[in-house]
Amino acid sequence: MSKPIFERDPSDPERQKINPALKLLLELGPLLVFFFGNARGEWIAERLPALAGIGGPIFIATALFMVATVIALAVSWALTRSLPIMPLVSGIVVLVFGALTLWLQDELFIKLKPTIINSIFGLLLLGGLLIFRVSLLRYVFDSAFNIDEEGWNKLTVRWGAYFLVMAVVNEIIWRNFSTDFWVAFKVWGFTPLAIAFTMAQMPLISRHSLDEEPAE
Incomplete structure (x- = not known):
């Protein structure tokens, strides 16, 4: 039987897992490349004349962002021989x-990309839980958290709502501020907010943890 192209269910014992730190790097790496490309677009164009024809810094950053995204997915595939669902959706967008x-x-x-991605993720999480009774969030955090079904369901609702709020925030930012501010907020605003939101969920995760108590 051929192996599945997409990552296996979190409960599948044959599911290949990536080190959480490396997984975070693969997800944040393209964003950092995008920020660097926009901040140093003219410097990059001077040293790589082939990129000068693409346009200004935001367009150079976009091209580099696309390349970095493909590389991140390729590395993930090389390590697990499967494609992670949510990063794949994000990569396609x-x-x-x-x-x-x-x-x-x-x-x-x-x-518009963050608005579309956050809306898709929010609707997927909430819709998957409401319609199919499946917590798609487990595909993202299964290697980091070991919690019961009720915990996953509550966490999924919270993250679904969070993504929808972030879609609205992105609309407010890009419509009312400069492109440079939007790029900076995309990297240094959205990422810290995601980390802070994750940390705020630790009490819930602790209450529903399945980790065994340490032996006395």
Whole structure:
């Protein structure tokens, strides 16, 4: 039997897991590349003339973001021989909206990307739990948390709501502030907010933890 292309169910004993630190790097790495590309776009264009024809810093950053996203997915595949579902969805949106951004030379499309991704994730999490009674969040955090079914369901509802709120926040930011501010907030605003939100869920995770008590 051929192995599945997409990551296995978290309860599957054959599911390949990536070190949490490396998993975080694969998810945040493309964002950092995007921020660097926008901040140093002119410097990059001077040293790599082939990129100068793409456009200004935001367009160079978009191209680098697309490449970094593909590399991150390729590394994930090389390590586990499967594709992580949520990063794959995010990667598809990045490539589609990034291509539109470069083709039409309109930064609107890359600015809409976080709104689309957060909306998709929020609706997937809440819809999956409501319709199929499945916590898709386990595919993301199974290697980090060992909690019971009730805990996963509560955590899924909270993260689903969080993603929808972040979609609204992105709309407010890009519509009311400069492109440079939006790029900075995308990296240094959204990421700390995600970390803070995760830390705020630790009491719930602790209450529903399945970890064995240490022996006396």
